[in-house]
Amino acid sequence: MPAFPSLRALVLGLGLMAGATPALAASESISLPDTRFSFDGLFGHFDRASAQRGFQVYKEVCSSCHSMHLLAYRNLRQLGLSEAEVAGIAATVQVMDGPNDEGQMVERPGRASDRFRSPFPNEQAARAANNGAYPPDLSVITKAREGGADYIHALLVGYEDPPAGMQIADGMHYNKYFAGHQIAMPQPISSDGQVEYHDGTRATVDQMVTDVTQFLTWAAEPELEERKAMGVKIILFLTILGGLAYAVKRKVWADVH
Amino acid sequence: MAHSMAQPAPQEGETRRDFLQLVAGSFAAVGVGAIAWPFISSMNPARDTLAVSTTDIDLKPIAAGSAITVVWRGKPVFVRNRTEDEVKAARNVPLSELKDPQPDQTRVKKDQWLVVIGICTHLGCIPLGQKPTDQRGPFGGWFCPCHGSAYDTSGRIRQGPAPTNLAIPSYAFTSDTQIRIG
Amino acid sequence: MATGLHKSDFQNPVIRWVDARLPVFTMMQKEYGTFPTPRNFNYFWNFGALAMVNLVIMIATGIFLAMNYTAHTGMAFDSVERIMRDVNYGWLLRYAHANGASMFFIVVYIHIFRGLYYGSYKAPRELLWMIGVVIFLLMMATAFMGYVLPWGQMSFWGATVITNLFSAFPLVGESIVTWLWGGFSVDNPTLNRFFSLHYLMPFMIFGVVFLHVAALHITGSNNPLGIDPKGPQDTVPFHPYYTAKDSVGLVVYFIVFAALVFFFPNLLGHADNYIPANPLVTPPHIVPEWYFLPFYAILRAVPDKLGGVLLMFGSIAILFVLPWLDTSPVRSMRFRPLARPFFAVWCLCFIVLLYVGGKPPEEPFVTIARVATAYYFLYFLVILPLLGRLERPLPLPESIARPVLRGGGPLPAGAMSKPMEKA
Numbered sequence: 001m002p003a004f005p006s007l008r009a010l011v012l013g014l015g016l017m018a019g020a021t022p023a024l025a026a027s028e029s030i031s032l033p034d035t036r037f038s039f040d041g042l043f044g045h046f047d048r049a050s051a052q053r054g055f056q057v058y059k060e061v062c063s064s065c066h067s068m069h070l071l072a073y074r075n076l077r078q079l080g081l082s083e084a085e086v087a088g089i090a091a092t093v094q095v096m097d098g099p100n101d102e103g104q105m106v107e108r109p110g111r112a113s114d115r116f117r118s119p120f121p122n123e124q125a126a127r128a129a130n131n132g133a134y135p136p137d138l139s140v141i142t143k144a145r146e147g148g149a150d151y152i153h154a155l156l157v158g159y160e161d162p163p164a165g166m167q168i169a170d171g172m173h174y175n176k177y178f179a180g181h182q183i184a185m186p187q188p189i190s191s192d193g194q195v196e197y198h199d200g201t202r203a204t205v206d207q208m209v210t211d212v213t214q215f216l217t218w219a220a221e222p223e224l225e226e227r228k229a230m231g232v233k234i235i236l237f238l239t240i241l242g243g244l245a246y247a248v249k250r251k252v253w254a255d256v257h
Numbered sequence: 258m259a260h261s262m263a264q265p266a267p268q269e270g271e272t273r274r275d276f277l278q279l280v281a282g283s284f285a286a287v288g289v290g291a292i293a294w295p296f297i298s299s300m301n302p303a304r305d306t307l308a309v310s311t312t313d314i315d316l317k318p319i320a321a322g323s324a325i326t327v328v329w330r331g332k333p334v335f336v337r338n339r340t341e342d343e344v345k346a347a348r349n350v351p352l353s354e355l356k357d358p359q360p361d362q363t364r365v366k367k368d369q370w371l372v373v374i375g376i377c378t379h380l381g382c383i384p385l386g387q388k389p390t391d392q393r394g395p396f397g398g399w400f401c402p403c404h405g406s407a408y409d410t411s412g413r414i415r416q417g418p419a420p421t422n423l424a425i426p427s428y429a430f431t432s433d434t435q436i437r438i439g
Numbered sequence: 440m441a442t443g444l445h446k447s448d449f450q451n452p453v454i455r456w457v458d459a460r461l462p463v464f465t466m467m468q469k470e471y472g473t474f475p476t477p478r479n480f481n482y483f484w485n486f487g488a489l490a491m492v493n494l495v496i497m498i499a500t501g502i503f504l505a506m507n508y509t510a511h512t513g514m515a516f517d518s519v520e521r522i523m524r525d526v527n528y529g530w531l532l533r534y535a536h537a538n539g540a541s542m543f544f545i546v547v548y549i550h551i552f553r554g555l556y557y558g559s560y561k562a563p564r565e566l567l568w569m570i571g572v573v574i575f576l577l578m579m580a581t582a583f584m585g586y587v588l589p590w591g592q593m594s595f596w597g598a599t600v601i602t603n604l605f606s607a608f609p610l611v612g613e614s615i616v617t618w619l620w621g622g623f624s625v626d627n628p629t630l631n632r633f634f635s636l637h638y639l640m641p642f643m644i645f646g647v648v649f650l651h652v653a654a655l656h657i658t659g660s661n662n663p664l665g666i667d668p669k670g671p672q673d674t675v676p677f678h679p680y681y682t683a684k685d686s687v688g689l690v691v692y693f694i695v696f697a698a699l700v701f702f703f704p705n706l707l708g709h710a711d712n713y714i715p716a717n718p719l720v721t722p723p724h725i726v727p728e729w730y731f732l733p734f735y736a737i738l739r740a741v742p743d744k745l746g747g748v749l750l751m752f753g754s755i756a757i758l759f760v761l762p763w764l765d766t767s768p769v770r771s772m773r774f775r776p777l778a779r780p781f782f783a784v785w786c787l788c789f790i791v792l793l794y795v796g797g798k799p800p801e802e803p804f805v806t807i808a809r810v811a812t813a814y815y816f817l818y819f820l821v822i823l824p825l826l827g828r829l830e831r832p833l834p835l836p837e838s839i840a841r842p843v844l845r846g847g848g849p850l851p852a853g854a855m856s857k858p859m860e861k862a
Contacts, residue, residue: 042702070520074308113308136714140520143705144713179723220713223523223530230531231701235694241288242690244281249683251277256478256675285686295528299503303525 030177032150039217042232045225046218048080053197054215055079057208060195061188062138065130067118070139071219074112078222086112093117131171133184142220149217151177156209159187311439316370324387326375329438333375333383334426339410344368346397347411357421361411364425372436373412374426377401379419384408470656475674476681477662479839484660485688486550492689493543494648498641500536508588510634512627515590516715534704540582541707542696544730547575556782558770559661565762567654572758574647579731581640584633586728591712596725598625607748624718665770666835673839724799732796733789737815739800740808750812757819764819766827774833778826785818
């Protein structure tokens with residue numbers, strides 16, 4: 001079996017990678033529950049209805065502290081919102097623009113091309129309003145945390161009473177999935193019906209957490225569907241090409257052996 | 258085990274190898290061609306660049322006879338509130354005198370408002386004529402200082418090397434006093 | 440040659456005309472067409488060609504990424520995310536570039552390991568090997584600076600830690616670090632120069648690769664038996680035999696590459712690098728990219744700052760003198776029954792170092808790293824020189840075309856493929 005040496009090389013390569021990955025991932029190992037999402041797997045895709053509801057959760061709950069400055073309102077078109085809906089959402093915020101002809105900065109209603117408005121003008125203001133803690137920007141949050149969507153989902157449902165004997169600092173909250181277990185953010189999604197969904201879905205805590213996780217994953221990796229679909233096609237193509245290349249190689253070498 | 262290298266193979270094997278190589282080669286060529294596309298495409302305008310391709314302009318502050326310059330897609334757009342005399346001047350010119358014959362009526366949506374891309378059609382300079390102190394050239398429109406092209410009050414080329422009239426961007430009146438370019 | 444024209448054998452008049460004046464076609468024909476190549480390569484001999492293709496991919500994707508990247512501390516992170524979101528196929532270019540770096544190191548590590556196993560560094564290929572080590576060093580510098588460009592937390596702290604290595608040198612250390620930074624901390628001047636150098640160095644690599652290939656075509660390739668071809672019966676022309684064989688390896692390589700880019704694009708990266716750089720907060724556990732981990736482990740294995748730095752640089756510098764440390768006249772380890780297990784342990788140590796390099800600097804990892812580091816150097820400095828004297832190699836085959844493995848012991852995993860493949 002002449003293909004074996006290169007297969008072995010492949011295994012060696014993968015072994016190198018496998019050796020590295022747990023090394024990178026295992027720094028603080030609080031094991032996360034493995035949540036199943038529609039975007040998992042080779043053919044993963046976003047659940048648009050869920051992501052739209054998740055946007056509503058972000059808008060009504062998270063956005064009072066967390067910015068998402070890499071997203072623009074126009075991006076919501078990708079979730080299936082119409083141009084008019086996007087324009088309507090954008091118009092509900094006031095955006096600083098200018099300077100105008102008099103040299104003044106002016107506020108105007110938002111447009112589809114505007115970025116999501118941030119709740120605070122800068123990090124200092126955000127810290128001042130949040131007891132010294134800085135609510136991170138959520139644009140790429142699922143890429144910026146080990147565990148990704150699983151972690152975000154776990155964190156949002158991970159609020160509990162602290163175990164007996166654990167001292168929780170002032171203004172901190174116990175969360176079993178947060179590194180060090182003390183988090184400044186109070187439980188953001190805490191009661192059923194906290195958000196009133198337009199599509200009639202019952203807004204249980206679990207539903208809202210799932211929806212907002214769906215939305216945040218889409219926000220971090222808007223290319224995910226295109227990427228995976230393209231990957232399937234390209235690997236199929238390469239497999240056929242590989243077969244052809246191998247057949248050619250055998251033919252070429254036939255007269256040597 | 259052959260002890261000498263590359264003996265000529267039988268005829269049949271030869272054709273089959275040629276055919277295989279042809280198929281594999283074409284497959285590989287398709288792959289390489291497909292890989293080129295993302296590279297080429299990445300140089301086209303990005304989605305955020307396309308998204309800001311409309312500009313809203315409030316016409317109220319523009320007095321008759323004056324003009325403003327706004328930026329649309331990184332280019333200057335001249336919006337001129339023309340006086341009745343200027344409109345008349347533009348419409349009284351016989352088309353036969355024009356290098357790029359276009360009636361003024363087809364170049365405006367409302368008689369008084371002329372909206373043109375402020376780039377000389379010769380080689381891309383910005384013509385003078387927006388500020389009251391600028392010289393507007395012999396035809397009362399714009400004058401390009403680079404190579405002396407003169408435009409009239411309809412933005413049409415009347416003199417000089419420029420081949421065509423100032424271009425009209427796509428725009429629409431969103432209300433009586435507001436237009437959206439793009 | 441009154442006219443001074445090269446005598447061309449090509450029939451096509453245009454090619455002939457060019458070739459007579461600039462014999463590039465003759466050269467290509469000689470170096471990649473009829474070039475006599477040992478007939479017994481196994482698939483490990485694909486990896487040089489793969490590295491070449493990988494370099495081209497890195498340069499191509501890099502040039503197009505640079506068209507949309509902004510080298511400024513305030514804008515770099517967002518400009519990279521803009522590439523991911525707004526630039527057409529920007530995500531594909533960036534993920535191909537980021538994972539391409541990992542693929543490059545996988546390919547080059549296998550290429551190096553192959554050279555170590557089959558003794559490709561031995562006479563007359565010493566200079567070829569040394570040029571290869573230079574390429575490896577340039578690759579590491581390029582990869583390090585490239586990782587700084589997205590200006591995430593790992594970029595920033597990686598840059599800080601690695602540049603601070605130079606502060607270990609007495610007297611001049613601090614000045615060197617300030618000079619590298621262009622300031623008093625890793626900041627905008629640092630980012631700008633890293634971008635400039637990251638763009639430059641791949642072309643330097645390209646130049647050195649040219650020398651590497653030129654040197655290879657003087658000595659000719661080594662082969663799994665490690666014996667020299669004795670005549671035309673031992674070789675085949677490079678084309679079509681090895682172009683066909685390299686194509687197979689290339690497709691397999693692309694499948695692995697595509698799996699990473701399209702399905703696990705961030706597997707080999709670190710989540711912290713999606714947090715914008717913050718000079719006031721160090722992430723709790725910082726690690727370099729996976730391909731630096733073995734050397735990072737060696738650095739941390741030494742409790743002394745300068746000692747660690749010297750040992751880390753030494754672990755690569757030692758490769759330069761390897762051709763003279765290994766005194767055995769037999770190239771391929773197929774015929775070196777004693778060296779084989781020692782080399783296997785060395786490979787294991789390398790992988791162990793890669794693993795502990797990513798672990799926090801605490802027990803038992805520190806001790807493991809020290810043992811593995813000790814063996815890493817022991818292998819080169821003591822074991823190989825001694826083996827050259829003490830080992831009794833197996834009888835070498837008479838020629839490549841007639842491999843007589845009289846009394847050959849069990850072959851190691853890496854050498855199982857028959858010298859004459861039945862492909």
